[in-house]
Amino acid sequence: MNLSINIGNTTFRNPVTVASGTFGHAEKYYNLDEVKQLGAIVPKTVTLPAQTGNPPQRIIETPSGMLNAIGIENPGVDGFIEKKLPTFKKIGIPLIISILGHNDDQFRILTEKFNAVDGIAALELNLSCPNLGHKTLVAQDPEATFRVVKLVKSLSRVPVIAKLSPNVTDITVIAKAAQEAGADGISLINTFTAMVIDVKKRKSILGNFTGGLSGPAIRPIAVHMVHQVAKTVNIPIIAMGGIATASDALEFLIAGASMVAVGTMNFVNPRAPLEVLQGIKEYMKENKIDDIKQLIGNLHKN
Amino acid sequence: MSKIQNIFKVVSNEKLCPRFFRLCIDAKSILKKIQPGQFIHIRATDGLEPFFRRPFSVYRAQKYVEIFYEPIGPGTKNLALKKKGDDIDVLGPLGTPFSLPSKNIKQVVMIAGGIGIAPFLAFSDILKKKKNLELILLYGGRTKGHVYPMKEFKANGVKILVATDDGSIGAKGRVSELFSKVKTDPKTTFLYTCGPTPMMAAVQAFAKKYNLQGEAACEEVMACALGACLGCSIKTTEGYKTVCYDGPVFDLNKVIFH
Ligand SMILES: Cc1cc2nc3c(=O)[nH]c(=O)nc-3n(C[C@H](O)[C@H](O)[C@H](O)COP(=O)(O)OP(=O)(O)OC[C@H]3O[C@@H](n4cnc5c(N)ncnc54)[C@H](O)[C@@H]3O)c2cc1C
Ligand SMILES: Cc1cc2nc3c(=O)[nH]c(=O)nc-3n(C[C@H](O)[C@H](O)[C@H](O)COP(=O)(O)O)c2cc1C
């Protein structure tokens, strides 16, 4: 059975990974034998300077999902390379590093810093970052997306994946801009901007006022967006949005994604990524599919 | 993909007093490692409602892992339905435990409010083995039905002072009413506290006034409880710290209660 997937010149042994910001940190809790079975690992987004994150309360559960407003708390690129990267590398499977710059220059420096270290399979650009001089995020503006992807692509030694935000009118326009700028892949979706109000206090619950909605609640929208993007571009897609089971992951593969990432459900069921991988293999066996590529985008007409 | 996620069996689940339940879990792998102040993270549903797991302090760890809880919302109400022989999905042990008092400490004052009593029984099981250590528990509850029968604490040689909001048992008022009844000494007293934020803030003010050292077991809403999501951070004098990984036990004087 062939489960391998290529993005740019990098090969992943299988299509199952984790979504940025939902896996990692405490090495002492890993079951290394299990983590090693994944196709790749995506650590939390790294920024140039360290970020302390947002004031509490940072998370709240919602029906079949959650809101988060962590504020990309991270040790900054130097702290990450020194302290965290070695433990991720030790796992021994491909690493996709998520980076976010607050301007083009930061994206340039981040790319150069990661060019200078070994053992990185790809860069994922978190484009849910400020679009200077505009009231939007980079991922909400096709021109800004084109510019940032083109810049990183011109410098990076490894494949570049653009991570898109669902908070747009037409996600295919942004996906097309990323492809035209040379992106090797696209990942989607990031979280939906949302809020929850404490009616007793008449205040927004999250310290940051708004947060991002994730989890199974967003899955059907994510499947639709992946399907739309898959019809528009011909580069591989890493799909995420509420994946809890193999059946959920298969929906995304059939919609046209090449890889699938488990995010929020890691918090509820840390075994979810492995169950997804196992279930995909079983489905392929039952349906006599010997190469995962036969499944990708294989959606029958109604 | 965590080596501390397991499906265990429920041994028993019973009401201990009008408001509080005790759940016993046959969890040998946790029993071997767990220390007082640490917690376990329980999946309180087979489905997705409530969405997050729920954290519980370990109330006792002798033959079984025991938790002590009050059914107040969807998670704890689901837990109250668990029966002997049921499966239960548990992550643990998690977090940083209470530190043991250093040699010069002669008096330990545990200050608990409501369900915040939960981590102290297991702790007193260990502290009672230390010689020349006076153990005191100051306990505040809403009313009589909330006050857990204290016989296990008494059996561990703990001196107990109780306050209830309505005075139906013990002194009338908040647990802070009891502070004046304890003679403390900055060199030989150590405080441990767990309970609602305003209560722990009062304990911190008391500690600052009398120059006392101590530890606080804090709470915040949790998703992963594995230090991965950075969702459970609280403010401390050393910046944001995760309750699940850096805590739940923190230096009492370093927490910034809001
Ligand atoms: C480290 C840690 C240890 C804990 N140990 C115990 C324990 O031993 N026994 C026990 O009964 N409970 C304990 N708790 C609290 C317990 O996790 C909550 O009672 C539980 O999440 C309630 O879930 P629910 O669905 O029943 O109620 P919910 O509907 O989630 O909550 C009911 C009410 O309680 C409030 N609430 C919920 N969670 C918290 C929280 N973490 N802090 C403050 N207010 C909250 C809600 O705002 C709501 O008003 C602990 C919490 C932490 C962080
Ligand atoms: C707590 C939390 C933190 C996240 N942090 C990041 C992050 O640092 N960078 C990023 O690109 N996405 C981040 N995300 C978004 C996820 O990677 C993912 O795109 C989104 O949650 C949808 O997938 P899911 O529903 O499976 O979680 C975060 C999500 C959550 C819930």
Ligand code: FES
């Ligand atoms: S709950 Fe995720 S870091 Fe503490």
